[in-house]
Every structure is written in C-alpha cells, then in structure tokens.
Amino acid sequence: ATVSVLNCCWAGPGGSGSRGPLDAPTVAAVTARRLMAFPRTTRSVLRRDAHDVVEAWQVLNAHVTAGTCERVRTLRLYQLRVTNKQFAWLAQVVRHLLRNLQLLDLSSVGLTDATCLALCRSLESGGVRVTALKLCGNDLEAGAAAAIGHYVASLPGTELTALHLRYNRLGAAGAATLLRKVANHPVLATLDLGSNGIAGAAAAPPPPPPRRVAASFWEAQGDPQARAWADAAGILAASTSKLKTLLLYGNDLGAQGLAGLGAWLHSRHACRLAVLDLWGCGIGAGGAAVVAEYLRQSLTVRELKLGNNHLSDAGAKRIAA
Numbered sequence: 001a002t003v004s005v006l007n008c009c010w011a012g013p014g015g016s017g018s019r020g021p022l023d024a025p026t027v028a029a030v031t032a033r034r035l036m037a038f039p040r041t042t043r044s045v046l047r048r049d050a051h052d053v054v055e056a057w058q059v060l061n062a063h064v065t066a067g068t069c070e071r072v073r074t075l076r077l078y079q080l081r082v083t084n085k086q087f088a089w090l091a092q093v094v095r096h097l098l099r100n101l102q103l104l105d106l107s108s109v110g111l112t113d114a115t116c117l118a119l120c121r122s123l124e125s126g127g128v129r130v131t132a133l134k135l136c137g138n139d140l141e142a143g144a145a146a147a148i149g150h151y152v153a154s155l156p157g158t159e160l161t162a163l164h165l166r167y168n169r170l171g172a173a174g175a176a177t178l179l180r181k182v183a184n185h186p187v188l189a190t191l192d193l194g195s196n197g198i199a200g201a202a203a204a205p206p207p208p209p210p211r212r213v214a215a216s217f218w219e220a221q222g223d224p225q226a227r228a229w230a231d232a233a234g235i236l237a238a239s240t241s242k243l244k245t246l247l248l249y250g251n252d253l254g255a256q257g258l259a260g261l262g263a264w265l266h267s268r269h270a271c272r273l274a275v276l277d278l279w280g281c282g283i284g285a286g287g288a289a290v291v292a293e294y295l296r297q298s299l300t301v302r303e304l305k306l307g308n309n310h311l312s313d314a315g316a317k318r319i320a321a
Contacts, residue, residue: 008197009304023173069097078107079133087115094119107164108137113143121243129155130161136192140165149181150186161187166194166247172228179232183239191243195250199225200233200257233260241269249279250303255286258295265294274300280308288315295319 030082033221041071075098082090094101104123109121115136123130135148145165152160170178175198182188241264253261258281264270288311311319 009171011163014055022189042157043132054140069093070100072098072101074103074105076103076105077100077109078105080109082106082109082111082116087111087118090124091118094128095122099126101130103132103134104130105132105134107134108139108234109138111135111138111140111144113138113139113147117147124154126152127155131159133160134162134164135168136164137167140168140170140174142171142174143176144168146181147172149178152185153181155225159187160185162190162191163188164291165196165277166192166250167227168196170196170198172198172200172225172232174231176235177241178267179235183235183241185242187242189242190247192247193247193251194247198232198248198253198257199262200229200251200253219272229253230260231258231266233257234258236261237256237263237267239264239269242272243270244272245275246273247277248251248281251276251281253281253282253283255290257281258283258290260288262290262294265290266297267297271298272300273298275303276301277303277305278309279305283309283311285310285312285315288312292318292321 078088094104106119116138122128133148137146138144148163148165152163165178170193175193175196178193183193251257258278267275278287278291283289283306287309291304291306295304306319
C-alpha cells in the first residue's frame with residue numbers, strides 16, 4: 001500500500017527532550033532510530049514512494065530520515081503550535097532539503113514577523129519556488145508583509161499563483177508594502193488579504209490634547225490607515241496585475257477605501273478578475289455605486305460577495321440594474 005499521510009505519536013523536533021535547534025543531519029540521525037519502530041513494510045514504503053502530502057512533524061522527520069524530501073510537494077503544518085526551536089529546525093529543512101516544495105501551509109502555527117522573516121530567507125536562499133503559500137491565522141504584521149514580498153520578488157521566474165494571508169494583522173501599511181513587491185507578479189492569480197485590519201476610510205480624529213494645538217495639526221497628521229490604503233490602491237492601479245481572485249473580506253474599507261480601489265477595478269489590468277470578495281467591508285450605499293460601475297464594464301467577474309455591507313435598497317438596485 002502507498003502511504004501518503006502518516007500520523008505518529010512521537011515528539012517533533014524541539015519538543016520534549018530536545019536540546020535546542022537541530023540541523024538536518026542531527027535530525028536524520030535521531031529519527032533513523034525512530035523509523036526502525038515502524039513495521040518493515042512501512043519502512044520500505046517510506047523509502048520507495050513519492051509522498052505528496054506531509055501533515056505532521058513526525059512524517060517530515062520520516063522523510064528526512066528516508067532521504068525522500070526532494071519528492072515532497074506539499075507541506076501542511078497548520079494548527080500546530082510551533083516553538084521558536086521548531087521554526088529554526090524547519091527553516092533549515094526547507095532551505096536544504098525541500099527544494100521541490102510546491103505548497104507550504106503554515107496557517108495558525110504562531111508565526112511572528114521575526115519567524116516569518118527567517119522562513120522567507122530560507123525559502124529564498126534555498127531556491128524554493130512554491131506555487132502556493134498559506135500563512136493564515138498567525139500574528140503577522142507589516143514586517144512580515146515586507147519579508148513575504150521580498151521573497152516573492154526575489155524569484156521572478158517563480159510559479160507562485162496563490163498567496164493566502166487572511167486573519168493576520170498586516171493593516172493597510174502592510175498591504176501597501178506587500179503590493180509594492182507582488183502587484184506586477186507575472187503569474188500570481190489569487191491574493192487573500194481577508195480580515196487583516198485594513199481600514200480604507202479616515203477615522204474620526206481623537207480629541208485634542210488639553211494644551212492648545214495648531215488648528216492644522218490633525219490635517220497635517222492625516223489618517224495613516226487611510227493614507228496607507230490609498231497608497232496600496234494606487235500601487236495596484238498602476239500595476240500590470242494578473243489577479244483573478246482578490247479577497248478583501250472583513251476589512252473596514254468603507255466607501256472611501258473602495259473608491260480608491262475603483263481606479264484599478266476600472267483599468268484594463270482588472271479585466272481578468274473573476275472573484276471579488278468584499279463581504280463585511282462597510283462599503284455602504286456609496287460603495288455600491290463603485291461596484292455598479294465596475295459590473296457594467298467587467299466581462300469576466302463570476303463571483304461577487306457583498307454581504308454585510310449595509311448597501312441600502314437604493315444601492316442594491318444600482319448594482320442589480
């Protein structure tokens with residue numbers, strides 16, 4: 001039988017009993033003994049077959065031991081709470097052994113800006129060209145956006161087609177930083193920035209301090225989130241984007257933020273867009289006018305999500321017209 005997914009109960013690298021970050025040769029030596037606990041038929045399968053899916057540290061260890069890492073195409077470690085020691089080990093394995101990796105899913109594993117930077121440097125220095133990168137549900141902010149963008153831009157010939165970053169904290173500044181690097185990517189088709197704390201509308205200014213402040217103070221300060229989103233939308237509008245799926249759900253773009261995105265939606269570079277998700281973006285009736293104008297021009301959009309946006313009857317009628 002072919003083993004594609006194998007879940008065991010031993011501790012992963014950096015877990016209980018670990019003495020610190022382990023390099024690949026050390027891990028191979030340690031797991032060689034562990035591998036002997038498998039039945040002989042399983043050991044032969046591990047050494048013979050090309051595994052397409054690896055879903056736990058244990059199976060990744062087995063690949064390191066069996067010398068089949070070059071055959072691994074998909075690595076999913078989602079929802080595993082990973083320590084800094086484990087990240088250090090993983091970065092070394094990715095850099096030296098997983099050069100044919102195509103899909104990397106590290107969603108909900110506790111990635112921070114620092115660990116994401118180390119991971120992206122390993123991907124870049126190892127020449128790993130993934131086709132899909134999923135880093136959802138972590139603690140990533142603008143610094144991680146810069147690291148991811150740099151990795152993507154460093155490999156102009158990469159086949160990366162999907163980048164999923166939902167449920168992080170990139171903010172409008174992180175979105176702008178990321179788009180500066182990936183907006184002109186030749187094959188990137190799916191970009192998921194859902195629920196990242198991106199605000200497109202200017203927030204109400206805080207009350208002035210007790211001491212007298214110049215009247216132009218708040219005007220000079222502006223709203224950093226709105227300004228950053230305006231930059232992001234401008235970058236996208238000036239790009240040669242090949243995006244087919246853009247997911248922005250759960251971000252407080254508002255009508256003002258969507259209007260900024262309208263310049264790109266009305267450009268010829270948005271003609272490939274097939275899926276646009278604006279669920280819960282607070283666009284209101286004002287944003288409905290932008291959507292209605294976009295729908296009149298677009299010939300490719302297949303799926304448009306506008307739920308939880310308080311469009312009003314008038315706005316809904318404009319979209320349906």
